[in-house]
Amino acid sequence: MRALRFDGQRIQVQNVAEPEVCEDSVLxxxxxAGICNTDLEIVRGYMGFQGTLGHEFVGTVEQGPAELRGQRxxxxxxxxxxxxxxxxxxxxxxxxxxxxxxxxxxxxxxxxRVRVPVANLHPVPDAVADELAVFTEPLAAAFEILEQxxxxxxxxxxxxxxxxxxxxVAQVLHHAGARVVCVGKHREKLAILxxxxxxxxxxxxxxxxxxxxVVEATGTAEGFERAIAVLRPRGTLVLKSTVAEQLSVDxxxxxxxxxxxxxxxxxxxxxxxxxxxxxxxDVRSLIxxxxxxxxxxxxxxxxxxxxxxxxxxxx
Amino acid sequence: MRALRFDGQRIQVQNVAEPEVCEDSVLxxxxxAGICNTDLEIVRGYMGFQGTLGHEFVGTVEQGPAELRGQRxxxxxxxxxxxxxxxxxxxxxxxxxxxxxxxxxxxxxxxxRVRVPVANLHPVPDAVADELAVFTEPLAAAFEILEQxxxxxxxxxxxxxxxxxxxxVAQVLHHAGARVVCVGKHREKLAILxxxxxxxxxxxxxxxxxxxxVVEATGTAEGFERAIAVLRPRGTLVLKSTVAEQLSVDxxxxxxxxxxxxxxxxxxxxxxxxxxxxxxxDVRSLIxxxxxxxxxxxxxxxxxxxxxxxxxxxx
Numbered sequence: 001m002r003a004l005r006f007d008g009q010r011i012q013v014q015n016v017a018e019p020e021v022c023e024d025s026v027l028x029x030x031x032x033a034g035i036c037n038t039d040l041e042i043v044r045g046y047m048g049f050q051g052t053l054g055h056e057f058v059g060t061v062e063q064g065p066a067e068l069r070g071q072r073x074x075x076x077x078x079x080x081x082x083x084x085x086x087x088x089x090x091x092x093x094x095x096x097x098x099x100x101x102x103x104x105x106x107x108x109x110x111x112x113r114v115r116v117p118v119a120n121l122h123p124v125p126d127a128v129a130d131e132l133a134v135f136t137e138p139l140a141a142a143f144e145i146l147e148q149x150x151x152x153x154x155x156x157x158x159x160x161x162x163x164x165x166x167x168x169v170a171q172v173l174h175h176a177g178a179r180v181v182c183v184g185k186h187r188e189k190l191a192i193l194x195x196x197x198x199x200x201x202x203x204x205x206x207x208x209x210x211x212x213x214v215v216e217a218t219g220t221a222e223g224f225e226r227a228i229a230v231l232r233p234r235g236t237l238v239l240k241s242t243v244a245e246q247l248s249v250d251x252x253x254x255x256x257x258x259x260x261x262x263x264x265x266x267x268x269x270x271x272x273x274x275x276x277x278x279x280x281x282d283v284r285s286l287i288x289x290x291x292x293x294x295x296x297x298x299x300x301x302x303x304x305x306x307x308x309x310x311x312x313x314x315x
Numbered sequence: 316m317r318a319l320r321f322d323g324q325r326i327q328v329q330n331v332a333e334p335e336v337c338e339d340s341v342l343x344x345x346x347x348a349g350i351c352n353t354d355l356e357i358v359r360g361y362m363g364f365q366g367t368l369g370h371e372f373v374g375t376v377e378q379g380p381a382e383l384r385g386q387r388x389x390x391x392x393x394x395x396x397x398x399x400x401x402x403x404x405x406x407x408x409x410x411x412x413x414x415x416x417x418x419x420x421x422x423x424x425x426x427x428r429v430r431v432p433v434a435n436l437h438p439v440p441d442a443v444a445d446e447l448a449v450f451t452e453p454l455a456a457a458f459e460i461l462e463q464x465x466x467x468x469x470x471x472x473x474x475x476x477x478x479x480x481x482x483x484v485a486q487v488l489h490h491a492g493a494r495v496v497c498v499g500k501h502r503e504k505l506a507i508l509x510x511x512x513x514x515x516x517x518x519x520x521x522x523x524x525x526x527x528x529v530v531e532a533t534g535t536a537e538g539f540e541r542a543i544a545v546l547r548p549r550g551t552l553v554l555k556s557t558v559a560e561q562l563s564v565d566x567x568x569x570x571x572x573x574x575x576x577x578x579x580x581x582x583x584x585x586x587x588x589x590x591x592x593x594x595x596x597d598v599r600s601l602i603x604x605x606x607x608x609x610x611x612x613x614x615x616x617x618x619x620x621x622x623x624x625x626x627x628x629x630x
Binding site: 086091094144148224232233234239240241247248249250251253254255256257258259260261262263264265 | 401406409459463539547548549554555556562563564565566568569570571572573574575576577578579580
């Protein structure tokens with residue numbers, strides 16, 4: 001089968017052996033996959049990953065238990081042991097011996113077929129088309145904030161960054177009842193939120209009024225410092241991006257203003273699927289390109305281009 | 316009157332005018348004052364403060380409302396406006412227009428007399444001797460952690476650092492029911508905790524078993540990184556020290572392990588006074604020197620010396 005592989009230096013579409021599936025996993029025929037910024041970080045060296053890239057996908061179970069065959073599914077990306085103290089606490093996404101699809105020790109979904117543990121599968125409701133379902137994973141990461149931080153109705157909140165993740169986070173928090181302002185640099189990206197009645201501001205127009213919740217979705221040292229600077233005392237900063245570089249930061253404002261920093265990564269799939277089913281979140285407007293798997297290398301280049309949001313790979 | 320002053324360059328005992336008191340404040344005759352690491356940071360340039368140093372004190376009200384005169388008191392150090400949205404939320408310690416005794420725009424307590432707002436005073440119970448009461452302010456800073464983080468009975472917790480603050484934090488968390496291990500570099504400092512049945516470890520002997528709560532009380536970049544490295548997924552890191560320098564840190568483990576960082580500064584006086592009254596915390600063993608105000612410069616030098624813990628200034 002064909003797969004988009006990274007060997008530590010080159011990115012190319014190759015013919016590879018079919019994944020082997022064992023008792024607790026299935027083989028999924030990938031229909032559509034999405035490129036995430038983490039994929040772009042990985043080909044810059046993040047995580048030292050080598051293998052088939054990709055962790056956002058929707059597909060159909062081809063091989064596995066009879067009751068699952070033919071089922072349209074999305075899949076959680078952390079493959080946990082389900083047998084250690086961390087897993088027994090319900091923190092499978094943090095299992096210390098986990099592998100992670102397309103990120104750490106497990107082949108990813110930019111391929112004709114991908115192996116996924118049964119426990120990680122979620123059936124996709126009929127009302128959710130493939131091009132929406134493929135957003136389940138990043139949308140779940142946005143929902144993760146609601147698992148970690150109590151968002152009271154009407155809570156004022158700044159989302160810093162108008163990239164893919166920022167746009168999803170802003171919509172999820174807005175839908176949860178927060179009063180969101182998304183601050184970004186791209187008029188056309190912010191316009192997607194304005195259509196959903198979410199307030200937006202160009203960074204240059206932002207006066208930095210104090211606020212008690214900021215979600216940092218730029219993944220830059222400047223973003224971190226801007227966030228700290230506008231937070232009210234005892235405010236909360238949600239860090240949503242992993243960055244390959246070391247940041248040199250002054251931590252004393254955290255202590256003086258008693259700010260809480262909450263690192264936030266992968267999230268729960270069920271509320272994300274429900275939001276897609278309800279149409280509570282506009283993901284379709286985020287699609288800027290659709291590229292066939294055979295031109296996977298080009299797809300990654302397009303995802304890196306200025307103005308790009310979600311680039312989908314058609315398998 | 317005499318006061319230990321810092322003019323941005325030199326530290327010296329000088330004769331200065333008596334503080335002026337207005338309607339809402341009193342004049343306190345200082346009996347005993349304590350040197351905090353923040354004082355040592357200030358004379359290295361932290362906060363750009365100039366004036367009379369010191370914010371840990373116990374004394375007797377000399378001038379002010381009749382019902383307060385003669386009362387033995389300690390005083391909170393943040394002088395709030397009590398009239399802004401932050402104050403009205405009950406966050407007077409974070410008032411944006413506050414002055415801070417001996418730290419920011421208000422003269423401190425290394426002096427014969429100090430001005431303190433009436434609202435900041437707490438009477439000292441008779442059972443609490445001056446040499447204990449003078450620890451109320453740093454002990455309150457340790458109690459602040461209990462205001463910010465839910466400590467379940469038996470929660471395992473590492474306190475990193477065996478300085479003054481680390482020793483107080485370890486005792487407060489132990490008394491609150493946590494299972495504390497204090498990790499430090501000084502056998503003789505850790506011995507103070509061992510006497511209270513608190514587990515201690517020399518840094519070299521520490522294997523770094525994963526834990527869900529770490530209090531960083533070393534104020535160093537290494538301390539921050541060690542804390543992050545031993546925290547369990549979704550664990551909490553309490554940052555207790557302000558450091559003058561910028562730290563260059565890798566924030567991605569915060570995101571990957573979804574760690575929460577909680578900045579923590581000044582705390583509530585009433586539980587600190589009660590703990591002193593009950594003898595729940597041993598502060599007396601922390602006193603390594605007592606120096607008269609007339610030799611205040613020497614007192615600061617002693618506080619800087621290796622092995623020093625609390626240096627008290629006798630007024």
